[in-house]
Amino acid sequence: MKRLTTLMIATLITTAAFAQSKNPTNKKEINDKVKQAQQQLDKLTPEQKKMIEQLGISSKVPSIPAGTTAAGINAAIGGDAFGVPSKNTALIGAIPQITLTAAMVPTYVKSLVDYVQKGVADDTKVFGQQMYAVFKTNKYDAMAIGNAAVGYWSSGQLELAVYLIGRACADNGSDADMLSNFAAMLSMGGAPHRAIPLLEYLNKQYPDNSTILNNLGQAWFYLGETDKANAQLNKVVKAFAYHPQASYTQCLIEQSKGNTPKAIENMKNSLAYSYSLDKVNQLRKLGYSVKGKDMRKPFRPDPNPLGLQNFVRPDVPNSYEQELKLGADWDAFQKQVNEKLMSLAKELLPYQQAAAQKGQQLYNQYQNAKGDVSKMTTTATQNENIYRKTAEKNLQEMNKDGGAGYRLKALKKQIDDLVKDFMAKDEVQRKSLEKQNSIKAEQETELAKKGENIGYDNCVVQQKYSEWVYTNYNKPLEEAYKNYLHQWYLKITEELYWKQFTQEASVFEATKIAAKKEWLAALGNTRYMATNKYGKCTTPENKNSTYKLADFDDMHCAYVSVLDFGVYKQIDECGKMRIEFDAGRLSGNLNFKADNNGKDKFVKATVEATIIDKEISVGKGPLQVGASVKAGMGMEISSNGIEDVYATGEASANAGSTNVGVNSRMSLISGNMSGGISGFGK
Numbered sequence: 001m002k003r004l005t006t007l008m009i010a011t012l013i014t015t016a017a018f019a020q021s022k023n024p025t026n027k028k029e030i031n032d033k034v035k036q037a038q039q040q041l042d043k044l045t046p047e048q049k050k051m052i053e054q055l056g057i058s059s060k061v062p063s064i065p066a067g068t069t070a071a072g073i074n075a076a077i078g079g080d081a082f083g084v085p086s087k088n089t090a091l092i093g094a095i096p097q098i099t100l101t102a103a104m105v106p107t108y109v110k111s112l113v114d115y116v117q118k119g120v121a122d123d124t125k126v127f128g129q130q131m132y133a134v135f136k137t138n139k140y141d142a143m144a145i146g147n148a149a150v151g152y153w154s155s156g157q158l159e160l161a162v163y164l165i166g167r168a169c170a171d172n173g174s175d176a177d178m179l180s181n182f183a184a185m186l187s188m189g190g191a192p193h194r195a196i197p198l199l200e201y202l203n204k205q206y207p208d209n210s211t212i213l214n215n216l217g218q219a220w221f222y223l224g225e226t227d228k229a230n231a232q233l234n235k236v237v238k239a240f241a242y243h244p245q246a247s248y249t250q251c252l253i254e255q256s257k258g259n260t261p262k263a264i265e266n267m268k269n270s271l272a273y274s275y276s277l278d279k280v281n282q283l284r285k286l287g288y289s290v291k292g293k294d295m296r297k298p299f300r301p302d303p304n305p306l307g308l309q310n311f312v313r314p315d316v317p318n319s320y321e322q323e324l325k326l327g328a329d330w331d332a333f334q335k336q337v338n339e340k341l342m343s344l345a346k347e348l349l350p351y352q353q354a355a356a357q358k359g360q361q362l363y364n365q366y367q368n369a370k371g372d373v374s375k376m377t378t379t380a381t382q383n384e385n386i387y388r389k390t391a392e393k394n395l396q397e398m399n400k401d402g403g404a405g406y407r408l409k410a411l412k413k414q415i416d417d418l419v420k421d422f423m424a425k426d427e428v429q430r431k432s433l434e435k436q437n438s439i440k441a442e443q444e445t446e447l448a449k450k451g452e453n454i455g456y457d458n459c460v461v462q463q464k465y466s467e468w469v470y471t472n473y474n475k476p477l478e479e480a481y482k483n484y485l486h487q488w489y490l491k492i493t494e495e496l497y498w499k500q501f502t503q504e505a506s507v508f509e510a511t512k513i514a515a516k517k518e519w520l521a522a523l524g525n526t527r528y529m530a531t532n533k534y535g536k537c538t539t540p541e542n543k544n545s546t547y548k549l550a551d552f553d554d555m556h557c558a559y560v561s562v563l564d565f566g567v568y569k570q571i572d573e574c575g576k577m578r579i580e581f582d583a584g585r586l587s588g589n590l591n592f593k594a595d596n597n598g599k600d601k602f603v604k605a606t607v608e609a610t611i612i613d614k615e616i617s618v619g620k621g622p623l624q625v626g627a628s629v630k631a632g633m634g635m636e637i638s639s640n641g642i643e644d645v646y647a648t649g650e651a652s653a654n655a656g657s658t659n660v661g662v663n664s665r666m667s668l669i670s671g672n673m674s675g676g677i678s679g680f681g682k
Helices: 002-018 027-042 046-054 070-077 089-093 105-119 122-137 142-154 158-171 176-189 192-205 210-222 226-239 244-256 260-273 277-285 305-310 320-368 388-398 400-436 458-499 505-524
Strands: 438-440 453-456 559-564 569-573 576-583 586-591 604-612 632-638 641-648 657-662 665-674
Touching: 089 192, 105 158, 105 176, 105 192, 122 142, 122 158, 142 158, 142 176, 142 665, 158 176, 176 192, 176 210, 176 665, 192 210, 210 226, 210 244, 210 665, 226 244, 244 260, 244 665, 260 277, 277 632, 305 458, 305 505, 320 458, 320 505, 388 400, 388 458, 400 438, 400 458, 453 458, 458 505
Parallel strands: 559 657
Antiparallel strands: 438 453, 559 569, 569 576, 576 586, 604 632, 604 665, 632 641
16 A cells, blocks of 8 residues: 555656646746646655655656757647648558457557557656556456556556556457557557557457547558548548547648638537637637637536526516505515615625735735736636636627627617606606596586586596506516516526636635626516506505515536546546545545646647446447447547546436546547657657
C-alpha cells in the first residue's frame, strides 16, 4: 500500500501540474509552466521526494534545452493549422506485411509491447512496471488495467498509457475494445504503421464498426495517405454524419484541396455532436463564425428551473360579477408577492455587500498601484468549466440586437400603450355612459320637474362600463400579460442555464435570487383593470381568500457523470471537473483549477472515449459514437484538455437529475494529432 501511495502521488502531481490551464505557445509560457510544475513537486515532503526518486523519477522538472529557438517551439507546438501530413514513405514501407489471424494476435501484441518498451523513456518504463505490478497485486484484471490506461491517456500521460494498455492486451489479446484502444494509442503516439495490421484484423472481425473504421482512417492520415484515409472516413460519416473525429479530419483534407465550403461543412458536423475549442478556432480560420445553434447543449435543460412554472396567478375575471368574486384572491396574491420580494431583497443583501467589498479591494489595489494595472493581484479563483466558451457564445447571441430584452421591451410597450389609452379615455367614456343612461323625471315632484335629468342607475352604468373595459382593455391586456410572462420565462430559463457555466458558485447564487425577483416583479404587475367604480351592484358571497403563493425550487446541477478509470474517478458536474481517488492513506479529491484563459495540455491529440455498462449489448466490436446505448458517455479531448463530456443514448434519471456512471467497456477513438511519443515512428 505504501508503494501504491507513492505511485499515486507521482501520477497525480503530474496530472495536477499540467492538466487544465492555457496551452503554452512560446518559450516564456513554457518556462512559466515548468516553474508551476516545479512548485507542485516542491510541495512534497522530503520522504515523498525520496520515495519518488527511488522509482527513477526526478523531483526536478527539466528545462528547455539551450539553443532552442522560437521557431522550433512554434513548429513543435502548432505548425500549419490545416496541414495534412506529408506522405511518410519510410513508415509506409515499414508497415508489417502480415495478415493477422486470431492465433497470430498474441505474438503480434508481444512484438508491439517490445516496441513500446523501446520507445518510451526509461523512467516511464520503470514507473509503468511498478504500476502494473501494483495493479496485479491488487487483483486488477486486464480490462481494469486497460481502462486505467485510457484514463492516463485522457490526462495527457501518453507514454504511461500506451505502456499499460500494451501489458493489458498481452494479458488478454481477445478483447476487441482493448486491442482497438492499443492501436489508437500507437497511431496517435506516432506509430500508425504498427497499428494498421491490428486495425485491419479488427476490421475483418467487426466490419462496419465505425470506431475501427475511424481509427484505421486516422492511421492512414497520419502516414500522409489521405486517399486511403478518406475511403475509410467516408464509411464512418455515412454511418454517423456527425462523427466528431472523422468529420474533423475530413475538414483538414478538404481544406488542403482548397475546398473551403466543404471543409466548413465537415467541421460544423464535427462540432454539432461534440464541442471543442479547437473546432471553433478552426472554423474561425476558415472564415465561419460559430453560432449558438451550431453547438449542442451540454445536457438537457431543466424544463422548470427554480420552479417558475409553479407560480400560478389567481383566476382572471372576464366580467364584473367575476371581478367581485375574485378580488380577494388577487389582493392576497399581490400582498404575498410584495412580501416575498422584500424577503428576497434581504436574502440578496449579503451577496451585494460581498461584491461591493471585493470591488472596494480592487479599487484600493488600483489606488496603491497608482493606476498600473499590472501591479494588481487577486486571489480570486474559480474552477474551470469545460462549457464556458459555449455558454458565453450563447449568452452573447441572446443579447444580440437586443435579443430577449428587445422582445420584452416591445411587449411592455404594448401593455403600457393599452394602459395609457385606457387612462386617456376612461373619464370621457364614463361621462358618456352616464349621459347615455341618464333618467328623466316622468312627472312633477318636489325633487324634480317633469323631463328633468335626475341622474342614472348606478348598476346599469356599472354593467356597461365594465363591459367596455373588459372588451377593449382587460381581454387584450391578459393576452399581452401572458406573452410578456412567457418571454420573461424564456429569458430567465435560458440565462440561468448558460450562466451556471460562466459564474462561480457565490455569484450564481446571487444570480438565482435576482432571477426570482425579476420573475415575481413581472408576475405581480399583471392585474386586470379594476372596473368597480360605481359600488357593488351585486352582493357576491363573501369568502376569505385561500390563495397561497408558490415557493421557489432550488436549482442544482442536473447532470453528473463519473468516469471510473480504476485508479481514479473523473467527475463532471455541469462541466466542473474534479478527480477523486482513494489509495490507503492518500485519499481525498483533486480539483482541476485554471485561469480564465483555458486549460493546459502538453501534447496535442484529439480523442474520444465512449463508455458503457458491460451488461448492455450494442452490437459487435468496440463501442461506437452515435450508437444506441444506455447510460453511456463520451468525452472530447483536444489540445486544450478535456473539452466536452456528454451522455450517449439514454441516461437514467435520478432524483430529477441525470447521473451517468460507467466503469467497464471503453473505446478510444483517435482523431487529429500532431506530436506524440518521441521514441515512436521507427
